[in-house]
Amino acid sequence: ESKGAGRGRVTVFDPDMLSEKRQRRLLERELRAAVYLNELELHYQVITDTERNRAAVEGLVRWRHPVRGMISPGEFIPIAERSSLIDMIGEWVFRRACLDLHRFPDNRISINVSGEQLKRDGLVHMLDRVLQETDAQANRFILEITETVATAATPEIIARIVRLREMGFHIALDDFGTGHCGFNYIKTLPIDAIKIDRSYIHNLDDDRIAQVFVSALTQIARIQDLVIVAEGIETEEEFRLARSAGCNRFQGYYLGKPQPLPPFREAPGLTERRALALSA
Numbered sequence: 001e002s003k004g005a006g007r008g009r010v011t012v013f014d015p016d017m018l019s020e021k022r023q024r025r026l027l028e029r030e031l032r033a034a035v036y037l038n039e040l041e042l043h044y045q046v047i048t049d050t051e052r053n054r055a056a057v058e059g060l061v062r063w064r065h066p067v068r069g070m071i072s073p074g075e076f077i078p079i080a081e082r083s084s085l086i087d088m089i090g091e092w093v094f095r096r097a098c099l100d101l102h103r104f105p106d107n108r109i110s111i112n113v114s115g116e117q118l119k120r121d122g123l124v125h126m127l128d129r130v131l132q133e134t135d136a137q138a139n140r141f142i143l144e145i146t147e148t149v150a151t152a153a154t155p156e157i158i159a160r161i162v163r164l165r166e167m168g169f170h171i172a173l174d175d176f177g178t179g180h181c182g183f184n185y186i187k188t189l190p191i192d193a194i195k196i197d198r199s200y201i202h203n204l205d206d207d208r209i210a211q212v213f214v215s216a217l218t219q220i221a222r223i224q225d226l227v228i229v230a231e232g233i234e235t236e237e238e239f240r241l242a243r244s245a246g247c248n249r250f251q252g253y254y255l256g257k258p259q260p261l262p263p264f265r266e267a268p269g270l271t272e273r274r275a276l277a278l279s280a
């Protein structure tokens, strides 16, 4: 870059010409603003039981960018994790889920917690504060922690997970099978559920290793009284195979895609009461 091309020169903004680092910084700044500009959305994907009844829902964050359109969490969560932004987004997600609880009166909401959030004690305080602010119960939530985080967990992180469980949260190990999945972790970690990564579910039809892995896991889970969720069910066949392998919860496009909540229409009773209050 020559010095002559400096001040006062009019240039056409071309994002492709930005270095990766500058692009990331730009996205980071925009992301910080996105929280205030209300550009984040929490979509929900159903988790079913063996009969296809809704057993829980997982909240998945999305960013509705005014120019780039919908951005997936796989793109912006890693950027947020590089700074305190992840705490801000984590708080936004949890508050949104607390406020949406009444839309799922019979189901728990599962929420993804970043490994970066788990490294700091602020997480416990934030969750506690938001629960109080929204008058929500911890036992209505499942906190999903990725297997990689759990297996690399320090004593502080383990203690934090124990603390969250004491508060009433349920804990699930997400993306199980993608990390250094020692079966011994299942015995020692304070968890309630294991979500088997979709790569195993996808290969259940013809991969012996995937079959043995999943059925061993479901047998251990039965002894340990854990819920086993099969992730990424895309076909009737995968649903059938995961069921016969002994999984007891199912999630995937075949059973339902992540979707925004339809607008909430207040029950007539509530509107009436409000109208009465206004006329009083």
Ligand code: C2E
Binding pocket: 045, 059, 060, 061, 072, 073, 074, 077, 090, 093, 112, 113, 114, 144, 174, 175, 198, 231, 232, 233, 234, 251, 252, 253, 254, 258
């Ligand atoms: P995850 O927690 O393992 O979530 C499951 C991902 O698989 C979601 O992608 C979901 O849309 C996708 N999925 C569900 N069913 C199927 C299927 O049948 N086939 C395929 N191919 N994919 C399926 P999504 O929403 O893009 O999220 C990606 C990841 O981003 C999540 O993986 C999670 O690790 C992270 N994430 C999402 N929301 C949050 C959040 O609020 N906080 C944090 N920290 N991370 C989040």
Ligand code: MG
Binding pocket: 058, 111, 112, 144, 174
């Ligand atoms: Mg998850």
Ligand code: MG
Binding pocket: 174, 175, 195, 197, 231
């Ligand atoms: Mg997963």
Ligand code: MG
Binding pocket: 175
């Ligand atoms: Mg994942």
